[in-house]
Amino acid sequence: MVKDINRYITRCFDLARMGAGSVSPNPMVGAVLVYDNKIIGEGYHQKYGGAHAEVNALASVSLSNRPLIPESTLYVSLEPCCIFGKTPPCTNLIIQEKIPRVVISCLDLTPEVKGRGVELLRAHGIEVTTGVLEKEGQALAATRNVSVSQQRPYVILKMAITSNGYFAPLDRSQFWITQTLTKRLVHRWRMESDAILVGTTTALMDDPQLDNRLYYGKSPLRIVLDRRLQLPNSLKVFSDGQPTLIITEREKSINSASHLHYLSMNFGETFWPDLLAILWREYKLGVILVEGGQKVLSSLIDTGLWDEARVLIGQKSLTVGIPSPTLPGSPEKNLKLGFDELKIYQHVQRS
Numbered sequence: 541m542v543k544d545i546n547r548y549i550t551r552c553f554d555l556a557r558m559g560a561g562s563v564s565p566n567p568m569v570g571a572v573l574v575y576d577n578k579i580i581g582e583g584y585h586q587k588y589g590g591a592h593a594e595v596n597a598l599a600s601v602s603l604s605n606r607p608l609i610p611e612s613t614l615y616v617s618l619e620p621c622c623i624f625g626k627t628p629p630c631t632n633l634i635i636q637e638k639i640p641r642v643v644i645s646c647l648d649l650t651p652e653v654k655g656r657g658v659e660l661l662r663a664h665g666i667e668v669t670t671g672v673l674e675k676e677g678q679a680l681a682a683t684r685n686v687s688v689s690q691q692r693p694y695v696i697l698k699m700a701i702t703s704n705g706y707f708a709p710l711d712r713s714q715f716w717i718t719q720t721l722t723k724r725l726v727h728r729w730r731m732e733s734d735a736i737l738v739g740t741t742t743a744l745m746d747d748p749q750l751d752n753r754l755y756y757g758k759s760p761l762r763i764v765l766d767r768r769l770q771l772p773n774s775l776k777v778f779s780d781g782q783p784t785l786i787i788t789e790r791e792k793s794i795n796s797a798s799h800l801h802y803l804s805m806n807f808g809e810t811f812w813p814d815l816l817a818i819l820w821r822e823y824k825l826g827v828i829l830v831e832g833g834q835k836v837l838s839s840l841i842d843t844g845l846w847d848e849a850r851v852l853i854g855q856k857s858l859t860v861g862i863p864s865p866t867l868p869g870s871p872e873k874n875l876k877l878g879f880d881e882l883k884i885y886q887h888v889q890r891s
């Protein structure tokens with residue numbers, strides 16, 4: 541029985557992941573409806589602003605199976621919403637459809653939901669089980685749950701380092717550390733993020749494209765720090781016609797192209813919390829991938845404003861160079877990627 545429950549929740553997770561890159565700042569959510577140990581409906585949140593997983597799961601039930609709904613169990617990877625957001629509350633639908641049992645992996649930490657969805661269902665006599673494969677469910681909902689509780693995007697630090705711990709050559713020229721195949725994984729991470737951010741020197745020295753060329757799906761918004769608007773217009777992030785947000789303390793340059801957006805702000809002590817709060821509140825960015833350089837990554841680590849770090853270790857080495865940023869603690873995961881290695885660190889926020 542527990543095995544079956546875990547299997548259905550795992551199916552919810554698999555469905556939820558199909559929304560990666562399309563639903564942020566909403567969470568990835570999957571749902572299955574089960575009658576007599578058979579799945580009769582399943583769905584996931586496919587697009588930001590679109591129908592929720594529960595709605596899609598119920599809509600997928602065939603006409604002949606519809607009478608079974610009031611005798612079925614709904615499995616959902618995240619607590620059903622009980623608020624009017626872009627769509628009506630899923631709790632209303634579950635109550636209307638007379639679903640007698642709901643099994644949930646983890647709670648939605650959106651302040652207006654946060655357990656109220658569960659309470660509402662129980663108040664209507666629905667049997668609710670929570671906490672099934674909770675750790676996996678929380679990992680899937682982490683970007684959403686961190687952003688709604690911290691009022692800022694979920695921040696992923698990404699860096700490539702040499703086998704002997706260097707980040708870049710001393711002259712700051714571009715030095716490719718990882719194998720070609722790893723690049724495709726990085727482009728997948730880009731697709732799954734709402735924005736990529738880099739520092740001024742990285743934009744200048746690497747002239748990166750910062751787009752998703754090697755995986756399916758969208759490219760994220762590019763964010764470049766350019767305090768004094770000193771970077772040349774010829775850089776790819778400014779000249780390829782795709783959108784870039786430039787963070788500066790100057791006023792927007794007159795005559796700028798329409799794909800270039802400017803955010804003028806103070807580069808003082810509270811720069812990072814101020815910037816992240818604006819990116820969440822005004823730009824609705826739920827996940828940011830920070831791709832360097834060393835100064836930008838180190839200053840985010842120092843302020844504690846990061847949630848996850850993905851460190852790629854290549855086989856190449858440098859005899860001298862800029863040392864890699866130092867992360868506190870030890871990695872939660874160590875993975876082998878062909879000739880490269882990937883270490884994933886999680887940063888537990890003080891809330």
Ligand SMILES: NC(=O)C1=CN([C@@H]2O[C@H](COP(=O)(O)OP(=O)(O)OC[C@H]3O[C@@H](n4cnc5c(N)ncnc54)[C@H](OP(=O)(O)O)[C@@H]3O)[C@@H](O)[C@H]2O)C=CC1
Pocket residue numbers: 698699700701707708709711712713714715717738739740741742743745746765766767768807811812831832833834835836837839
């Ligand atoms: N191995 C890897 O994964 C990567 C390596 N690189 C390499 O790293 C090198 C560049 O790194 P690095 O020199 O550290 O430069 P960064 O790309 O981190 O840019 C740093 C500059 O950004 C500006 N800046 C504005 N606000 C901030 C802030 N709050 N915190 C930090 N910087 C801020 C400053 O310039 P100003 O004072 O002018 O405002 C600062 O000097 C290059 O060699 C590049 O090839 C880059 C990315 C990834």
Ligand SMILES: Nc1c(N[C@@H]2O[C@H](COP(=O)(O)O)[C@@H](O)[C@H]2O)[nH]c(=O)[nH]c1=O
Pocket residue numbers: 700715716717718722723726738742746747748749750751831832852
């Ligand atoms: N050197 C290095 C990386 N560098 C990162 O990749 C950016 C280039 O992006 P693009 O121009 O879109 O391909 C560059 O500015 C920096 O952020 N990444 C890696 O996976 N491995 C590497 O060895």
Ligand SMILES: [Zn+2]
Pocket residue numbers: 592593594620621622628629630631
């Ligand atoms: Zn909902």
